[in-house]
Amino acid sequence: MIFDHETQEIEDTPGKRPRPSFKGCLVVLAGLALLGIFVGSLYPLISQRMADEKWRQCCTQLTFLAESASVFAGKNQGYYPRQLKTLIEQGYLTRVPQCPASTGGAGYQYRFISVKGRPGFLLYCPDGHGRGMWREPRPLGFPQYHSESGLRESAEETGS
Ligand SMILES: [Zn+2]
Numbered sequence: 001m002i003f004d005h006e007t008q009e010i011e012d013t014p015g016k017r018p019r020p021s022f023k024g025c026l027v028v029l030a031g032l033a034l035l036g037i038f039v040g041s042l043y044p045l046i047s048q049r050m051a052d053e054k055w056r057q058c059c060t061q062l063t064f065l066a067e068s069a070s071v072f073a074g075k076n077q078g079y080y081p082r083q084l085k086t087l088i089e090q091g092y093l094t095r096v097p098q099c100p101a102s103t104g105g106a107g108y109q110y111r112f113i114s115v116k117g118r119p120g121f122l123l124y125c126p127d128g129h130g131r132g133m134w135r136e137p138r139p140l141g142f143p144q145y146h147s148e149s150g151l152r153e154s155a156e157e158t159g160s
Pocket of ligand 1: 058099100101102125127129142143
């Protein structure tokens with residue numbers, strides 16, 4: 001009996017509730033649209049900041065790897081290692097770090113090269129910095145570290 005009474009009351013109520021006005025709906029929709037525009041305008045800025053930070057970390061890691069190769073050369077008559085893994089095998093490194101922008105690719109690339117008849121090396125980040133939400137994509141194969149000229153962030157710095 002009590003249930004019947006309550007059901008009756010509930011059925012009566014909808015007519016008494018104030019309906020949301022058309023104007024109210026427009027205000028809510030306009031608010032949501034403004035919020036969307038605000039978040040949308042912040043997103044590129046935030047993603048660019050994150051990308052810049054990854055680039056800086058990558059440069060730091062490349063410099064660290066290059067310094068390890070130079071320490072190796074200092075103890076091996078000026079000869080740089082043939083491969084990065086030599087640095088690990090001989091205790092100069094515990095591991096080769098991963099680029100923070102890497103999407104699971106090959107990892108840092110190392111080339112043993114000859115510079116004006118002397119041993120040298122070229123170390124670079126193969127990919128990852130030219131993808132995603134970049135306003136200004138970074139060139140592929142950069143940053144890189146050359147044993148003679150040091151850290152390079154673009155092709156203009158290679159002197160070629
Ligand atoms: Zn990188």
